[in-house]
Amino acid sequence: MPRMIVFANRKGGCGKTTTAVNVAHALALRNRKVLLLDADPQAHASISLGYPSDSLTSGIYDLLTGASSPADVIIPTRLKKLSLIPASRHLTAFEMDYSSRSGCESLLAEKLSDTVFNDLSVFDYLIIDPPPTVGLLTVSALVAAKEVFIPMPMHFLAMEGLAEMMRLIYTVNAAWNPALRMAGIIPTFYNKQTKLARELGEEIRTNFGEDRLLPAIRMNVSLAEAPGYGQTVLEYAPASAGAKDYKKLALHIERMGRV
Numbered sequence: 515m516p517r518m519i520v521f522a523n524r525k526g527g528c529g530k531t532t533t534a535v536n537v538a539h540a541l542a543l544r545n546r547k548v549l550l551l552d553a554d555p556q557a558h559a560s561i562s563l564g565y566p567s568d569s570l571t572s573g574i575y576d577l578l579t580g581a582s583s584p585a586d587v588i589i590p591t592r593l594k595k596l597s598l599i600p601a602s603r604h605l606t607a608f609e610m611d612y613s614s615r616s617g618c619e620s621l622l623a624e625k626l627s628d629t630v631f632n633d634l635s636v637f638d639y640l641i642i643d644p645p646p647t648v649g650l651l652t653v654s655a656l657v658a659a660k661e662v663f664i665p666m667p668m669h670f671l672a673m674e675g676l677a678e679m680m681r682l683i684y685t686v687n688a689a690w691n692p693a694l695r696m697a698g699i700i701p702t703f704y705n706k707q708t709k710l711a712r713e714l715g716e717e718i719r720t721n722f723g724e725d726r727l728l729p730a731i732r733m734n735v736s737l738a739e740a741p742g743y744g745q746t747v748l749e750y751a752p753a754s755a756g757a758k759d760y761k762k763l764a765l766h767i768e769r770m771g772r773v
């Protein structure tokens with residue numbers, strides 16, 4: 515089975531999608547076979563890879579409803595070793611239609627289990643990009659994954675959001691997925707010059723341990739520009755600080771898996 519990873523934070527705009535897309539591509543460039551699953555109705559991960567949501571006919575929603583099989587919804591992207599399950603148009607409907615059904619939180623995990631998804635084992639990594647809300651889609655992603663990484667801007671009140679994420683992880687542990695663990699915190703929009711960033715880094719080390727603080731992603735304009743061209747930063751600006759930071763992070767995540 516692949517490593518099942520989700521980049522999650524209940525805060526919006528903290529770098530979840532940027533991290534999912536660029537770590538996915540950086541791992542693919544390291545010759546790992548990666549499947550990126552866009553579980554956000556905003557379809558930002560799909561768009562970032564050059565698949566505008568209006569061009570998508572089937573995707574994750576059809577997998578969840580059983581209308582399509584996993585093989586039908588996987589797009590082999592133009593990037594070598596990187597495949598995508600896009601968000602598709604109707605994903606918003608999933609939260610509305612399924613939230614009241616019993617067992618709905620485990621539906622995604624079931625669809626990604628090896629009995630349903632025979633070909634999943636060809637991938638080394640499955641990376642899920644959830645929406646910023648703590649609704650059914652985010653919970654489903656946490657129930658399906660094994661490792662959650664939390665991208666976190668070193669901003670005021672960031673620690674409060676982190677505490678809420680930890681509570682959500684414990685809830686998921688207790689109710690659905692005891693195997694899920696918080697694998698690391700990724701400082702995003704990082705500026706090491708600021709005192710606050712240093713202090714928050716210290717606080718994370720103290721509370722979670724040195725090994726839970728992952729390599730930081732600096733604030734970098736290429737990261738914000740690349741999605742507009744439907745490209746990862748590794749394609750758009752391979753020499754940029756953003757590309758370097760994501761390569762370093764991907765290598766770190768890869769090595770974590772070996773221990």
Ligand SMILES: Nc1ncnc2c1ncn2[C@@H]1O[C@H](COP(=O)(O)OP(=O)(O)OP(=O)(O)O)[C@@H](O)[C@H]1O
Pocket residue numbers: 525526527528529530531532533554556558644645646702703704731732733734735737738739741
């Ligand atoms: N390190 C960075 N430096 C500069 N801009 C960044 C950086 N990381 C992300 N961005 C930009 O900030 C915005 C928010 O990032 P992103 O979409 O990855 O966050 P998100 O957590 O997925 O948001 P949402 O909660 O809407 O899903 C995007 O426009 C993105 O291009």
Ligand SMILES: [Mg+2]
Pocket residue numbers: 530531532554558643644645646
């Ligand atoms: Mg996003």
